[in-house]
Amino acid sequence: xxxxxxxxxxxxxxxxxxxxxxxxxxxxxxxxxxxxxxxxxxxxxxxxxxxxxxxxxxxxxxxxxxxxxxxxxxxxxxxxxxxxxxxxxxxxxxxxxxxxxxxxxxxxxxxxxxxxxxxxxxxxxxxxxxxxxxxxxxxxxxxxxxxxxxxxxxxxxxxxxxxxxxxxxxxxxxxxxxxxxxxxxxxxxxxxxxxxxxxxxxxxxxxxxxxxxxxxxxxxxxxxxxxxxxxxxxxxxxxxxxxxxxxxxxxxxxxxxxxxxxxxxxxxxxxxxxxxxxxxxxxxxxxxxxxxxxxxxxxxxxxxxxxxxxxxxxxxxxxxxxxxxxxxxxxxxxxxxxxxxxxxxxx
Numbered sequence: 001x002x003x004x005x006x007x008x009x010x011x012x013x014x015x016x017x018x019x020x021x022x023x024x025x026x027x028x029x030x031x032x033x034x035x036x037x038x039x040x041x042x043x044x045x046x047x048x049x050x051x052x053x054x055x056x057x058x059x060x061x062x063x064x065x066x067x068x069x070x071x072x073x074x075x076x077x078x079x080x081x082x083x084x085x086x087x088x089x090x091x092x093x094x095x096x097x098x099x100x101x102x103x104x105x106x107x108x109x110x111x112x113x114x115x116x117x118x119x120x121x122x123x124x125x126x127x128x129x130x131x132x133x134x135x136x137x138x139x140x141x142x143x144x145x146x147x148x149x150x151x152x153x154x155x156x157x158x159x160x161x162x163x164x165x166x167x168x169x170x171x172x173x174x175x176x177x178x179x180x181x182x183x184x185x186x187x188x189x190x191x192x193x194x195x196x197x198x199x200x201x202x203x204x205x206x207x208x209x210x211x212x213x214x215x216x217x218x219x220x221x222x223x224x225x226x227x228x229x230x231x232x233x234x235x236x237x238x239x240x241x242x243x244x245x246x247x248x249x250x251x252x253x254x255x256x257x258x259x260x261x262x263x264x265x266x267x268x269x270x271x272x273x274x275x276x277x278x279x280x281x282x283x284x285x286x287x288x289x290x291x292x293x294x295x296x297x298x299x300x301x302x303x304x305x306x307x308x309x310x311x312x313x314x315x316x317x318x319x320x321x322x323x324x325x326x327x328x329x330x331x332x333x334x335x336x337x338x339x340x341x342x343x344x345x346x347x
Contacts, residue, residue, distance in 0.1 A: 169195020
């Protein structure tokens, strides 16, 4: 520090320095007296009374674990870098690994972008929100759902991955916070409560916000097992889809249809989920019975282990807080899935 910048004697300089230090300390401690969880939706905020408002979906207080706090405390770099996870399937609907960078083209708003990062079978760790519909309409098949989910947990988790378990009914209940403790997570899926309604939009919104608080150097995935009978959400379709896009998560939706005839089902809920799933770049499955869940979870696991990661710096960069359309093309006869858009941050 150059002495010519300051005036006054050494004592004054000491006072200024001490005051600045106190201000810094105050700023660092300010979040502790702010609203407890300002990034939760209004219905997920705790009320002034203990326990929050009855009947509102609230994740476990354990959600703010040391792991979460460490993730939020990281210094984030490359804020303009856009990551796109891409699933490429061949004509037999099987993952197509080992394609070269030259096979891929990436466009934003119709303008081709330079692919700065290319990873085949990306090793970025996973954060998974496993959400199981426990409403009365879906509870008939709950035993099969629990067994298949427990098998999937054991199969999918690798070192560095984390998974959280949620029950979805009229409320959203976090049964296990993000962890790699397989026995504890498997025990959580066997504790599904029997609810009445189904809050699908609330589930997607809350899962997206929860995953959005995780580190940027991780893949974010929502796996939703439901009968698609949306009945009790406080959030609407647009709010759920917007939050999903903001989080950059993938959505895999497994629809267990208790009634096969369309006239007896909530097809509007299915169509809404198809739209959100497509926007997020995941996949939707319609098993004929819950006994097919093991095979579907196996397929999801294979896809997650054969994903391509493309990274680029948008040129030109879009205005702040706007929705930007993404398209990825792969040469050859392949089916390509990826998130269709992202929201720009502040300039």
